[in-house]
Amino acid sequence: MPELPEVETARRSLHRAVVGRTIARVAVLRPAAVRSHTADGFARALRGAAITDVLRRGKALWFVLGRRVLVFHYMLWGVIRHRPAAAKGGARAAGSRGGNAAAPPGASLVLSLDDGSTLEFRDLQLSRFALLRAGAKDADQPEAIEPLAPTTTLQVFRRALGQTGRIKAALSDQDRIAGIGNLWAHEILFEAGLRPDRPASGLSVTEMRALYRKTRQVLRNAVEAGGEPDFQDVFGQRGRYRLMVYGRAGQACRVCGARIRGGRLGGRPTFFCPACQR
Template identity: 35%
Template sequence: MPEIPEIETVRRQLEATIVNKQIKLVEITREKTFNVPIEEVLHHLEKTTVTRILRRGKIIILQFNQPISLLFHFMLEGYLKYLNPTEEFEKNYQLMLEFTTGEKLYFCKMYLGYIHLEMTTDLDQITEIQELGPDPLDIDFTAAKFQQMLTRRRKMIKPLLMDQDFIAGIGNTYSNEGLFLAGILPDRKASELQTGEIQKLYSKLRQILRESINLGGVRDTAYSSSDQLTGGFTPELKVSYREGEPCYVCGTPISYAKIGGRNAFYCTVCQH
């Protein structure tokens, strides 16, 4: 599932390609992906101009020159494809936005994900956003706040980091990588972590999320034919998907286990 770096990579590409473009035509092939009837989506989106692209956790929010927001969540498989007027698209899609300039934006494999139309631009009024924990890259997400959040949590640290109500936007990959860099085993109880470990985890998590954003995350689905960014962080992964391969630091084979139902990759020597 895409996490903050992959979603932020998509957000940045949307920002670079569709802001200030006017929607000419909207096509929907699957009403179940939406929270409102098709007619309502068409009514509100056609002829509107995209003004802003925001992100909260794993949710991207499109805003327009109208008091509405279009939220979408990819869940496991969803992705976007942006095509020039000369390019053909043959895959299935659930939503297509055609701009007056001729480019088309396709929303694909949204079967587990969703696209929601909300009648406000105030994100604090939107339930899907209200339910999220803090975004780890927010300015007000401080080390002190992180420590305070962890104190009374008896859950294991790996599944806790992936709990979207606790912190928004971290999944399997970056919880594995952050815990490795911080030297913490994934099954440690959150409430038993020492202050120094919490501070290290805080700074390593933010560092790796930023580095991955700069390199385009670990996804393999390109946004457009000119996309040179997506997936550039994949060779940088230290433990994820490396079961049995030698740890880059100590040479011990990387371990894999299900921890709290989640896929944990870790080094039994570098992590304690």
């Protein structure tokens, strides 16, 4: 499931690929993914629109189209790919595999841009689109803090995290903090030296400060690394973050050599180092 670092990685690569382009053609291949309009109305509204910016709000991408915004929520999974214009005469070597002639399998929406390139959205799992007026509030957007925002101070973070439940559940609660899911919560807790099953109410002042600092540091590093290794940006480039605990049950801790423990916590997979985390 894409989390903040992956959505931000997608946003950065999209920004390079599509800002300044105009949408020339729209193919809605799975109308159910469009929340706000019929397939025809959606296509009509997008056709001819210039993409002036690409923003991120939590785990959603906002394509700014002048006075309208195309909102894409990743939800469980989704792949966005930018394909350069198909080479004339097949001379172009790299990066244009597949071209833009036919709709790729699993595609829900394909936008053809004025430079001949295409933007395809495929393999969507519960992902959805909506077209809003600029400045309108997205009903799907939770009232949660942005962990990397300059306004998210230690105090703001501590208040948002709250005192209820386990620390892993609190950190990945989308109504409290936007964009942190099961994977990055575990990586953050490893770096902060905290076991995922600790009660959120039981952290000392020092532990809370470490959690705040590591949350921002891990997310920033993850964005710089292009996200987790299974994620690909819109050019197909994989994430390069080296996971410390997530998915590594039974393997040696990269810091101390102890065996990483796996299990389940609140119905989700959980991972921690019994020596590095307390």
